[in-house]
Amino acid sequence: MKINPFNPNSPTGPGMFAGRIKEIEAIEQILLQTKANKGHGFLLLGQRGIGKTSLLNLVKYQAEGKIQTKGQNLNFLVVEIDITKETSLFTLIKKIELALKRKLAKSEPTRKLFSDIWNFLGKVEIAGVKVNTSQEYDKELLFEEFSYSLADTLKRITVNTGDNFESTHDGILIIIDETDNATKDLDLGTFFKLLMERLQKEGSQQLMIGIAGLPKTKEILIESHPSSIRIFEELNLDRLSDEDIKYVIKSVLAHSKQLNGHATDIEQIAENDLVRLSEGFPHFIHQYGYCAFELSDGVIITDENIQKGAFGNNGAIEKIGDKYYRDDFYNKIKVDSYRQVLIIMAEKLDDWVTKKHIKSKFKGQSATLDNAINALRTRGIILSKEGTQGTYRLQDKGFAWWIAMNQKKEEK
Incomplete structure (x- = not known):
C-alpha cells in the first residue's frame, strides 16, 4: 500500500508553498500597518486553481504567529468566512460574530462580556429576521450596530487595560474567500468601505480585511461602491514559473518519503511533462501528479504514468474538467x-x-x-x-x- 503525497482536494500547505514573493511581501506590510492601527485590506484575484486559497492559508499562519513576518511573531485573531449566493447582510454579520465568539468567549466571564457587546444580534433574531424579504431587519441599523460592536471588540482585544477579554491581540484579520459569489443585494463594496470609515472614526483601525475571488470580484465591489476598491491593495495571482512548479514537485516527493518510508523519484521527461501539463496552476500540479502517482510503483513516476494519468479514463483532465470546466460548458451556456x-x-x-x-x-x-x-x-x-x-x-x-x-x- 502506498500513500499518495499529492493532494488535489486541499489547499497547499505552507511547507510546499512556492513563489508569490511579491504578493507575500505586500500582505506582510499590510499586517504590520494594521498592527500599528493603520489597517486596510488586500484584494486577491485570480483564476480557479491558481492558488488563492493556499495563499490565504499562508497569510493566516503568518497572522497567528505560526510563521514569522519580517522577524516578528504576530498575534492576530483570524476570522475566516466563505460567501455563497445565499449570503445576506445579516448572514455575513452573523458569520463574523460566530467566528469571534468561538475564539473569544472561552470562559463564563468572557462569554458574558461578548454577549453584552453583540446582544443586538439576539434582538434581531428574536424580532424574526426574514432574510432577503421586505420584512428584513433595517439594513442601515443592522450595519450601525455591527460596526459599533466590532469597534468595541477591537478595543478590548488590543488594549490590555480595563474590562477586556482574557487575551490581547495585534488586531483582527477577516479573511473572506469565494467573494465572487456575492450578490448585488449584499452590497459588499459599500459594506467594506463604510465599515473601515466607521472604525477610523472610532479610533479602532486594527482591522485587516483580506478577500479573494475570481477577477470579476473587483467589478462586484466597484458596482456596489466605486470608491470601495481604494481600501484594498489589489494583488493579481499569475501562473507559477517552471522553476516554482519544479520546487512544488520536489517538495511533494520529499513528503512522500515521510509518508511511505522510502523516496519517490520522477523521470526527467516525466517531470518536464508534468510542468507542461500543469500550466502553472498549483491545483493542476497536484491533480496530474496524484493520478500519475496512483499508476506508479511508488518508487519512480514514469512518463507513461504521467500520460495515462492525464489522458486516461477518469484521469486528471477529466477530474479537472468536472471541477472547473463542466459548469462553464454546460450550465453557464445553454x-x-x-x-x-x-x-x-x-x-x-x-x-x-x-x-x-x-x-x-x-x-x-x-x-x-x-x-x-x-x-x-x-x-x-x-x-x-x-x-x-x-x-x-x-x-x-x-x-x-x-x-x-x-x-x-x-x-x-
Whole structure:
C-alpha cells in the first residue's frame, strides 16, 4: 500500500508553498500597518486553481504567529468566512460574530462580556429576521450596530487595560474567500468601505480585511461602491514559473518519503511533462501528479504514468474538467452555438484565435456568432486580447483538452 503525497482536494500547505514573493511581501506590510492601527485590506484575484486559497492559508499562519513576518511573531485573531449566493447582510454579520465568539468567549466571564457587546444580534433574531424579504431587519441599523460592536471588540482585544477579554491581540484579520459569489443585494463594496470609515472614526483601525475571488470580484465591489476598491491593495495571482512548479514537485516527493518510508523519484521527461501539463496552476500540479502517482510503483513516476494519468479514463483532465470546466460548458451556456465556438477555439488549445478563423468554421449566421462571442466574453469563459479587436482565446490548455475529450465521448 502506498500513500499518495499529492493532494488535489486541499489547499497547499505552507511547507510546499512556492513563489508569490511579491504578493507575500505586500500582505506582510499590510499586517504590520494594521498592527500599528493603520489597517486596510488586500484584494486577491485570480483564476480557479491558481492558488488563492493556499495563499490565504499562508497569510493566516503568518497572522497567528505560526510563521514569522519580517522577524516578528504576530498575534492576530483570524476570522475566516466563505460567501455563497445565499449570503445576506445579516448572514455575513452573523458569520463574523460566530467566528469571534468561538475564539473569544472561552470562559463564563468572557462569554458574558461578548454577549453584552453583540446582544443586538439576539434582538434581531428574536424580532424574526426574514432574510432577503421586505420584512428584513433595517439594513442601515443592522450595519450601525455591527460596526459599533466590532469597534468595541477591537478595543478590548488590543488594549490590555480595563474590562477586556482574557487575551490581547495585534488586531483582527477577516479573511473572506469565494467573494465572487456575492450578490448585488449584499452590497459588499459599500459594506467594506463604510465599515473601515466607521472604525477610523472610532479610533479602532486594527482591522485587516483580506478577500479573494475570481477577477470579476473587483467589478462586484466597484458596482456596489466605486470608491470601495481604494481600501484594498489589489494583488493579481499569475501562473507559477517552471522553476516554482519544479520546487512544488520536489517538495511533494520529499513528503512522500515521510509518508511511505522510502523516496519517490520522477523521470526527467516525466517531470518536464508534468510542468507542461500543469500550466502553472498549483491545483493542476497536484491533480496530474496524484493520478500519475496512483499508476506508479511508488518508487519512480514514469512518463507513461504521467500520460495515462492525464489522458486516461477518469484521469486528471477529466477530474479537472468536472471541477472547473463542466459548469462553464454546460450550465453557464445553454445554446449549442456557444459551445460550437468553444469547440472551434479548442482546436488551437489556448492560442489566440481570430474571429475570422472562428467564422470560417462556424455553422450559423453572423449574428448568432456575434451573440455567442459576446456571451462567452461577458461570462469570462473566453478572454479578449487587449488592444486587439476580434481576437480571443481559452483561459488554459486544460480546457481545450477537456473539450476535445468530451467531444470524443459524445461521438461514441
